[in-house]
Amino acid sequence: MTHSDNPAKIEVRNLQKSFGAKHVLRGVDLTIKTGESLAVIGGSGTGKSVLIKNIIGLMEPDSGAIQIDGEDVIGMNPEDRERVTRKFGMLFQGAALFDSLSVWENVAFGLIQSQGMNRHAAREDALAAMVQVGLDTDIAERSPAELSGGMQKRAGLARAIATKPEILFFDEPTTGLDPIMGSVIDDLIVKSVRELGATALSITHDMASARRIADNIAMIYEGRIVWHGPVADIDHSGNEMLDQFIHGRSDGPIQLRVAG
Amino acid sequence: MRPLRAIGRGTIAIFAVIGRISVFAGTSLYHCVRPPFFPRLILRQMIEIGFYSLPVVGLTAIFTGMVLALQSFSGFGFAGEATIANVVVWGITRELGPVLAGLMVAGRIGAAMAAEIGTMRVTEQIDALTTLSTNPFKYLVAPRLIAAVAMLPLLVLVADVIGVLGGFIVSVYDFGFNPTTYLKSTWASLDAAGFVSGLVKAAVFGFLVALMGTYHGYHSKGGAQGVGQATTNAVVSASILLLLFNFIITALFFAT
Ligand SMILES: Nc1ncnc2c1ncn2[C@@H]1O[C@H](COP(=O)(O)OP(=O)(O)OP(=O)(O)O)[C@@H](O)[C@H]1O
Numbered sequence A: 001m002t003h004s005d006n007p008a009k010i011e012v013r014n015l016q017k018s019f020g021a022k023h024v025l026r027g028v029d030l031t032i033k034t035g036e037s038l039a040v041i042g043g044s045g046t047g048k049s050v051l052i053k054n055i056i057g058l059m060e061p062d063s064g065a066i067q068i069d070g071e072d073v074i075g076m077n078p079e080d081r082e083r084v085t086r087k088f089g090m091l092f093q094g095a096a097l098f099d100s101l102s103v104w105e106n107v108a109f110g111l112i113q114s115q116g117m118n119r120h121a122a123r124e125d126a127l128a129a130m131v132q133v134g135l136d137t138d139i140a141e142r143s144p145a146e147l148s149g150g151m152q153k154r155a156g157l158a159r160a161i162a163t164k165p166e167i168l169f170f171d172e173p174t175t176g177l178d179p180i181m182g183s184v185i186d187d188l189i190v191k192s193v194r195e196l197g198a199t200a201l202s203i204t205h206d207m208a209s210a211r212r213i214a215d216n217i218a219m220i221y222e223g224r225i226v227w228h229g230p231v232a233d234i235d236h237s238g239n240e241m242l243d244q245f246i247h248g249r250s251d252g253p254i255q256l257r258v259a260g
Numbered sequence B: 001m002r003p004l005r006a007i008g009r010g011t012i013a014i015f016a017v018i019g020r021i022s023v024f025a026g027t028s029l030y031h032c033v034r035p036p037f038f039p040r041l042i043l044r045q046m047i048e049i050g051f052y053s054l055p056v057v058g059l060t061a062i063f064t065g066m067v068l069a070l071q072s073f074s075g076f077g078f079a080g081e082a083t084i085a086n087v088v089v090w091g092i093t094r095e096l097g098p099v100l101a102g103l104m105v106a107g108r109i110g111a112a113m114a115a116e117i118g119t120m121r122v123t124e125q126i127d128a129l130t131t132l133s134t135n136p137f138k139y140l141v142a143p144r145l146i147a148a149v150a151m152l153p154l155l156v157l158v159a160d161v162i163g164v165l166g167g168f169i170v171s172v173y174d175f176g177f178n179p180t181t182y183l184k185s186t187w188a189s190l191d192a193a194g195f196v197s198g199l200v201k202a203a204v205f206g207f208l209v210a211l212m213g214t215y216h217g218y219h220s221k222g223g224a225q226g227v228g229q230a231t232t233n234a235v236v237s238a239s240i241l242l243l244l245f246n247f248i249i250t251a252l253f254f255a256t
């Protein structure tokens, strides 16, 4: 499946972001075509979460440009920004379910708050989204704290897809899950993205998961994208950094600074 | 030059904090008056702040009223019902009712707000709100501010009544005063300005407690320890600001 002829859905140009003296993003360039599923891989602390937060608008970059559907979103007024945000759905690393609400209220949250649906109709849609991710509707009234990690991820996924977003973001969707549950979540992600016809941006350091969910892979290192290409090419990319990362070798161009 | 530099740096830091809190307060107030509103959330906070604080505030008020009567009896001796009733009413309605209720609520509600919102911050629930097109100021901060400003005067009203009752109990059962005369003196001592100033204080205190609770929660970082720090900061800063504003409001009402 190729999306190379599609228009760009997300376009990131020369994105820079520092925290004090720490220069995290040092000029990230990234294009994600409509309908494409891209996984950004990279080591811990390389700025993957910071990148996604800048794109979503949870953080302002120091410089650079971000376009969603051709619209510049940096410095956009709040009304337009909100309109763009409605295109997004996001699954957070720790699921980030609202613990003051029941499971179905979590899943229905975007339908009620952002689409103005009444509670009754939203509940029906939420239950349908729960079924879609393999959650038993018996747990609809439970509190998220009573669910296991895997179930929380499923509920988070149901919440992200319930509003039928055009763009889905996944922050380390399989971290903290056992390998089987991890691949179940991956399959659900692939299925959801396909059913919605959505564009997807995932960040992960789990290579097995990246291979399953992505069409293309981009590797981030020292604040820049050092390799970007189809998932089929990653095993013979000729890029030493990518090779080292996917084989998890400790010797190579990537040096972990253990101290400091 | 060293001490001057330290003073300068400290002053700048204080103004930076005041600036940040002012911007936070301004943003919050803007979202308090702009739709959409969240009546369910406001109601829930009102019950949490108003109803569940009643026992704490009531107990504080009754003991304070009782001790005021004891102290003024031992201080003014045989000055009689009128003086003691007067001291109790003035002390409770002008100062101790609002201040003690405010401090109790700061400990109970300010801490709870900081802990709840702080946990939401560090578990990315606040980020999740934004991705679901819901403004965290509207959803989390505004309902708490509105509820606290509305409920604190009611709590203080209850504290006033119970505090005066505490004074009455001690005066009648301990000192053997005539209940009717004591009540008449109580009624006569009640002055509109003092009573109203107490309720104005209560509303301001409610605002300060909710503001500090939400501000510190919203800006907490670094896991469980950060949330604990935010909780402590919320209670301490709310208590100090409350006493500062108590002085300012008293000066505005009564300084001639
Ligand atoms: N709000 C912030 N304030 C200060 N520093 C931050 C902030 N957010 C991130 N950082 C720093 O930016 C760097 C990149 O963080 P980020 O969370 O993006 O890493 P990551 O690639 O997602 O790592 P992981 O795989 O461990 O989640 C880290 O060194 C982190 O300390």
Ligand SMILES: [Mg+2]
Pocket (backbone or CB within 6 Å): A048, A049, A172
């Ligand atoms: Mg991360």
